[in-house]
Amino acid sequence: MTTPIIEVKTLSLWYGKFQALKDVTIDVEINRITALIGPSGCGKSTFLRTLNRMNDLIEGVRITGTVLFQGRAIYAKGTDLLDLRQNVGMVFQRPNPFPISVADNVTYGLRVHGITDRTVRDERLQRSLEAVHLWSELKDGLNRNALALSSEQQQRLCIARLIAVEPEVLLMDEPCSALDPIATARIEELMAELKKLYTIVIVTHNMQQAARVSDTTGYFLLGELIEVGPTPQVFTAPRDSRTEDYITGRFG
Amino acid sequence: MTRLERNDRLIRLGLLMIAFSAVSILIVITLFIFSEGTPIMFKYGPGRFLFGLDWYPSEKAFGLLPMIVGSFFVTAGALLVGVPMGLACAIVLTQFASKRVGRILKPVIELLAGIPSVVYGFIGIVVIVPLIRENLGGPGLSVLAASLVLGVMILPTVISISIDAFQAVPPTYREGSIALGATVWQTIRMVMFPAARSGIVAAVILGMGRAIGETMAVIMIAGNAAAIPGSPLAPVRTLTSNIALEMGYASGEHREALFATGVILFVIIMALNILANWTSARRKR
Ligand SMILES: Nc1ncnc2c1ncn2[C@@H]1O[C@H](COP(=O)(O)OP(=O)(O)OP(=O)(O)O)[C@@H](O)[C@H]1O
Ligand SMILES: [Mg+2]
Numbered sequence: 001m002t003t004p005i006i007e008v009k010t011l012s013l014w015y016g017k018f019q020a021l022k023d024v025t026i027d028v029e030i031n032r033i034t035a036l037i038g039p040s041g042c043g044k045s046t047f048l049r050t051l052n053r054m055n056d057l058i059e060g061v062r063i064t065g066t067v068l069f070q071g072r073a074i075y076a077k078g079t080d081l082l083d084l085r086q087n088v089g090m091v092f093q094r095p096n097p098f099p100i101s102v103a104d105n106v107t108y109g110l111r112v113h114g115i116t117d118r119t120v121r122d123e124r125l126q127r128s129l130e131a132v133h134l135w136s137e138l139k140d141g142l143n144r145n146a147l148a149l150s151s152e153q154q155q156r157l158c159i160a161r162l163i164a165v166e167p168e169v170l171l172m173d174e175p176c177s178a179l180d181p182i183a184t185a186r187i188e189e190l191m192a193e194l195k196k197l198y199t200i201v202i203v204t205h206n207m208q209q210a211a212r213v214s215d216t217t218g219y220f221l222l223g224e225l226i227e228v229g230p231t232p233q234v235f236t237a238p239r240d241s242r243t244e245d246y247i248t249g250r251f252g
Numbered sequence: 253m254t255r256l257e258r259n260d261r262l263i264r265l266g267l268l269m270i271a272f273s274a275v276s277i278l279i280v281i282t283l284f285i286f287s288e289g290t291p292i293m294f295k296y297g298p299g300r301f302l303f304g305l306d307w308y309p310s311e312k313a314f315g316l317l318p319m320i321v322g323s324f325f326v327t328a329g330a331l332l333v334g335v336p337m338g339l340a341c342a343i344v345l346t347q348f349a350s351k352r353v354g355r356i357l358k359p360v361i362e363l364l365a366g367i368p369s370v371v372y373g374f375i376g377i378v379v380i381v382p383l384i385r386e387n388l389g390g391p392g393l394s395v396l397a398a399s400l401v402l403g404v405m406i407l408p409t410v411i412s413i414s415i416d417a418f419q420a421v422p423p424t425y426r427e428g429s430i431a432l433g434a435t436v437w438q439t440i441r442m443v444m445f446p447a448a449r450s451g452i453v454a455a456v457i458l459g460m461g462r463a464i465g466e467t468m469a470v471i472m473i474a475g476n477a478a479a480i481p482g483s484p485l486a487p488v489r490t491l492t493s494n495i496a497l498e499m500g501y502a503s504g505e506h507r508e509a510l511f512a513t514g515v516i517l518f519v520i521i522m523a524l525n526i527l528a529n530w531t532s533a534r535r536k537r
Binding site for chain 1: 351422424425427428429430431432433434435438442443446447
């Protein structure tokens with residue numbers, strides 16, 4: 001048993017009057033992959049976005065409960081949001097590289113955080129692209145516009161962009177849903193490598209994917225975290241009948 | 253062919269003719285300006301119009317350079333005032349989007365667009381011109397006064413087009429940047445601006461076209477001296493003012509020289525429009 005890097009306690013979230021998360025309590029363990037599954041609209045993305053306070057961008061959101069990152073309450077007054085988001089980065093469902101060059105995409109976070117030293121930048125650029133296995137493909141095309149890459153390359157680039165700022169946690173919201181099965185398999189391999197250095201929380205619609213890549217699985221239903229546990233247990237011997245209905249396809 | 257089908261064809265033919273007549277009116281106007289304005293330009297040589305410094309039409313001095321420079325100064329001044337303000341409004345409305353601010357700003361901007369230009373000129377005369385005269389010196393009727401007023405007049409154009417430009421940027425760019433720990437301002441500067449650049453360029457060009465074409469307000473506050481202004485506080489005459497001020501009484505070659513002014517103006521504005529279309533076409537790709 002390792003120590004949790006993120007501890008969520010009785011977290012509830014409202015969009016206006018609509019309650020999207022209900023009393024969610026979960027620990028995210030360090031250097032593990034935690035998968036969140038559940039039917040569409042059950043609050044997976046919403047939950048993921050509470051972990052780096054991306055919901056702050058949406059008007060009318062109200063949150064109660066606590067989220068601790070490395071022991072500190074991120075919803076407490078005086079939290080440095082920029083620092084939090086540097087440490088808890090996010091990969092989105094659709095690859096969203098900026099419409100600038102490959103190199104500028106990767107070094108974007110560094111520039112944002114005031115790291116201007118050229119040698120540091122070049123070194124991180126190479127290291128980040130190597131980490132996502134894009135370096136050999138792209139080292140001669142670093143000035144190409146990132147939008148010209150394939151979807152898979154774009155998603156890898158988005159991961160590299162995060163890694164460049166040396167985060168602790170990678171939040172991934174259905175990172176493979178815009179990719180074909182082969183690209184998906186390769187991104188899954190990449191995640192397995194990345195978990196040695198980072199903690200990953202991944203939202204996925206694909207139960208096989210959760211079963212393949214994750215160490216811990218949480219099942220969301222209508223804003224509630226119904227069950228969370230080691231992935232093999234959740235998939236073979238779920239404790240809650242609702243989880244069982246879902247994973248055996250008897251849902252709905 | 254049934255009766256309904258025949259009706260349909262008639263209606264289509266009718267609409268086509270109306271649409272075509274709009275186009276042909278445009279063509280007729282263009283031909284008219286050019287046929288009235290170009291002969292005199294070639295009679296005395298276009299250089300005399302484009303680079304001549306003196307405008308004494310009765311003595312056959314048709315130098316339009318002061319007016320060309322005047323239009324340029326006033327337009328550049330208007331952009332200096334209007335573009336930063338317009339972009340600031342567009343940014344507030346699209347990026348910091350608090351609904352309350354939007355509810356106040358949007359109607360105000362629409363109102364600005366609806367005010368007739370005489371009213372702008374009038375405000376310029378009673379407010380801006382005395383302020384300049386008393387605080388900065390000179391006659392008050394000046395490049396500066398015209399720039400300030402025109403700067404406000406081009407705001408609606410600049411704002412609405414740059415709002416479109418910012419809104420056309422996928423929201424995922426913004427999210428991606430914020431999620432990397434960027435501030436909103438860094439996001440605007442490093443992601444939104446580059447992504448919206450061609451749209452912003454189009455906004456500036458169309459604002460420029462609006463500023464060059466504006467006549468009434470400029471006549472009222474620019475002083476209209478047909479000489480190259482030596483400072484922002486000096487009076488100035490634009491191409492449009494030149495035509496509007498003198499067309500009422502001009503005849504013979506004087507009148508033709510005013511049409512020549514129109515030709516130059518026409519060419520400048522056409523060039524700007526083509527440039528704007530070209531940049532927005534590039535944006536769509
Ligand atoms: N900005 C918002 N304003 C209001 N309601 C929202 C907003 N975003 C999400 N919701 C609602 O909150 C609920 C949870 O949405 P969320 O996107 O978190 O679900 P999800 O589990 O990620 O679904 P999916 O699998 O389709 O991505 C849904 O009912 C959704 O309609
Ligand atoms: Mg989702």
